[in-house]
Amino acid sequence: MLFNYNYYNLKMKIHFIGIGGIGISALAKYYLYQGHIISGSDLSYPVVFSKNELKNIKFYLGHKARNLEKDVDLVIYTSAIKKNNPELVKAKKLGIPTLSYPQALGQLTKNYFTIAIAGMHGKSTTTAMVSNIFIKAKLDPTVIIGSKVKGFGENKEPSNFRLGKSKILIIEADEYKAGFLNHYPDIILITNIEEEHLDYYKNLNNILKTFRKFIQRLNFEKNLGNLNKFRKYLVVNKEDKNILKIVPQSNFLKRIKVRFYSVKNKPKNLKLQVPGLHNISNALGALTIAKIFKIPDKVSFKALYEFKGIWRRLEYKGKINGAKIFDDYGHHPTEIKVTLQAIKELIKNGRLFIVFQPHQYYRTLILFDKFLNAFDDADFVILTDIYSVPGREKESIKRKVNSEILKEELSKKKNNIYYLKEFEKIEEFLRKNLNKNDICIIMGAGDIWKLTEKLIKSEK
Structure with a gap:
């Protein structure tokens, strides 16, 4: 049963199941700040809300029928x-x-001029970059993003949500289970397309078909007053061969304008504080959207230079034995590879360590060969057990792959590959082996971040 959003301005009681998720929590914040009564449940205590936000949310630990009150709207x-x-x-x-x-x-995107950032990698960073440019240009957007950005929350705390006063909404559009086919965007930016979420999509062809359908969502017409003067736009990375396969034909382009961006066309005076060619590409995508809104380059360049990254995306956490520690959400071979390449450029006399927690057994199995080529730039690789994703695992797959097998195969290619099951053993290893000038990236989309927090807290 779908809800009639003609009444979305009325005060409602809304219950969120799985309220601690990085995306759904941002939506809960949206309705909380609009004055609605919010409740929610999750299997663990949510870390994405501020203390003040949690004071105004009735939270239930665990999923039980009694958590849902009868008068919920x-x-x-x-x-x-x-x-x-x-x-x-x-x-x-x-x-x-x-x-x-x-x-x-x-449903929310129907009520805003919506800029949707899509792609297998770089969505959160690009969404944050676009948002920072629009904020700097005083366009005051509302933002829903799959990470936390400094300055978005109360008292400038990091948050995955920002409430603006304009009718511009900037969102991270998630491709998992084709979720973004529910959105009604006015501008789409696609960073890249490759094999991912293959437990759902099965193959690249199905992924391409879904992205084609997503582009067609630009056809939806809205009544947004002055914002109607803007044409619909598709902004795409010219360097991505899979994206070029799905750029629409000419009959579609009469209504929709396509804008390409490429790292080959980087302006000389564009400077970034975040490392890596992939972040240059993300910035150029954000800059392309800024140009559509006629935001002066001076404003955009300043916003992009001031951008220092987001939560769990190559986030600097502190030092151990003089070595710099970074936390990263990456879990796909491409994400690992580009992150290591970016950090390798920063190392002068030290070594590059990576602690990696594979995420999901099926992903590890189906992309196994790509994982073998992802760690080339690391001097030390420490693997821990694969993080089992609830509801997405099969016992038959678990019997075919594990981190010990990955360690054995990686060891055939390079030295200094380790498998350490317990986080405590990893901590001991790092304290024993890290030296000044080294850099260590602790990476994964599971609970490996807990190790990072423990390491840094014990140093303080």
């Missing part, structure tokens, strides 16, 4: 939960309208 749930979730089952039994997070975000 709307239930929004994460795509990660199963259909038999007790709260979702109760909501449907009571006739309470239910929306998945992608559906709910999609």
Whole structure:
């Protein structure tokens, strides 16, 4: 049952199932700041809300039918939960309208001039870059992003949500389970396309088909007053061969303008503080959108230079034995490779360590050969156990791949490959081996961040 958003301005009681997720929590914040009454549940205590935000949210630990009150107006749930979730089952039994997070975000995009940032890698960083440019240009956007950005939250705290006063909405458009096909964008930026989420898509061809459908979402017309003067735009990375396969044909281009960007066309006076060719590409994509809005380059360049990265994207955390420690969310071979390349350029006399927690057994198996080529720039590779993703794993797959097998195969290519099961053993290894001038990246989309926090806290 879908909710009638003609009444979205009325004060509602909204319950979020899986409220701690990085995307759905931003939507919960949106409705919280609009004055709605918010409740939510999750399997662990949410770390993405500020203390003040949590004071105004009725939070339930665990998923139980009794968490859902009968007078709730709307239930929004994460795509990660199963259909038999007790709260979702109760909501449907009571006739309470239910929306998945992608559906709910999609309904919101109807009411804004929406800039959607899509692609397998770089979405969060590019979304943050575009947002910072628009803020610097005083366009005051609302932002929903899959990471935390400094200055977005209360008292300038890092947050995955920013409430603006304009009718511009900047979102990170997630391709998982084709969720972005629920959105109604006015500008789409695609950073890159390659094999990912193959437990859902199965192959690259299905991914390309889905992105083609996403581009067609630009056809939806809205009544947004002065913002209607802007044409619909598709902004794409010219260097990505898979993107070029899906750029629409001429009959579509009469209504939609296409803008290409390329690292080959980097302005000489564009300076960044975030390293790597991939971040130059992200910045050029953001700059292309800024030009559509006729934002002066002087403003855009200043915003991009001041950008110092986002939460868990090559985030500097502190030092151990004089070695710099970075935390990173990367879990795909391409993300590992470009991150190591970027950091390698910064090292002068030290060594590059990476602690990697593979994320999901199926991803590790299906992209195994690509993982073998992802660590070439590292001097030391420490692997820990694969993070098992609830609801996305099969026992038959678990029997075919593990971190010990990955370690054995990597050891055939290069030296200094280690498998350490316990986080405590990894901590001991790092304290024993890290020296001044070394850099260590602790990487993964699971719970490896807990190791990073423990390491840094013990140094203070």
